Amino acid sequence: MIDSHNKRIRHPKGPFAMSVVYSFTGASILASIIFSLLLFLSIDEDPWMQFLFGSLAVIFELGKFFAWYEFGERLARRHITAALSAFSFYTILAAISIGGSIGGINSATNTAQSVANVQHNRSAAYDLQIDAIEKQIDLNNIAAQKYIDLNRIAVGVTRIQNENTKLRQQQLELAIERDQQPVSSQGSVLGLIGSVATALSIETKTAQLGLVVFLSVLLDLFAAFFVGLIGEELRFSRTLKLQHKNKQGVNDNNDEQGSSETIESEMNSTISPLSRSEDLIAQAINLFSRDELRCSKKALADKLALNAEDTNQLFSQLLEKGLVIQKPNRHFVWQGEAA
Structure with a gap:
């Protein structure tokens, strides 16, 4: 009898739970492969070399997770030396994978940042032209004041006023064009990077690097957790089947032993x-x-x-x-x- 207060019965996970586990595992492994591909495919522009490097990235990713699965299997069999060798192999491949994920995520964030920078620079260019016109108007006003001091209002001031009118019109047109430009939409990742940089009082580049490293390591740990969970569940199912088989075999042996002892006793009594x-x-x-x-x-x-x-x-x-x-x-x- 099992004491309900001290022990809890471990049951295998149902089909729904295992389907969720397999879905999360596949999604995390696929994401890790994609981020590694982003880095490995950027090594060379030649299609054949991209195919080779892409295949290498996929092999590294799949080998990494199989090494982690094998680590759990060997550890469950208490083969410590073999488990350490599998863990060392996983560590090497995980370092390569995390580096690839860092490169891929960093490339994606840099692309989003470059788009935002282009829009910001375009708006800044309009601001510079408007400021330049404003400075020209200020210089014209200074010249008009000198014409006023020389009593040459009719000759110089009128011309400067007409020029300033044209400059104001040009300035207004530039302002209208600037305001008609699409608003620079800041993505949630860029907003998060800016918030982290502000909160920690660090540069945006440093915050971006820290966030990319954190997401890469988290993705690898997430996938490794679900791969280990699948391995543990498979081992538990095998143990249950083996226990059931052994129990059934013991019962059959007891029946056979009883019948054989009966037959042997009968034979011994007649021979x-x-x-x-x-x-x-x-x-x-x-x-x-x-x-x-x-x-x-x-x-x-x-x-x-x-x-x-x-x-x-x-x-x-x-x-x-x-x-x-x-x-x-x-x-x-x-x-x-x-x-």
């Missing part, structure tokens, strides 16, 4: 000890004369399923008949019926 002894001698002579068995008590006892007393008695009878002899080292030698 006399003398006829049984003669039968054993005949079997021993047949085995030894055909060189099918080494002439020793242990070999004969194992072959005919005899106990020590019956074996000693059988060899004593063979010695009396001269069929075997015993050397000084107490080893037996088969002489045959002609001896």
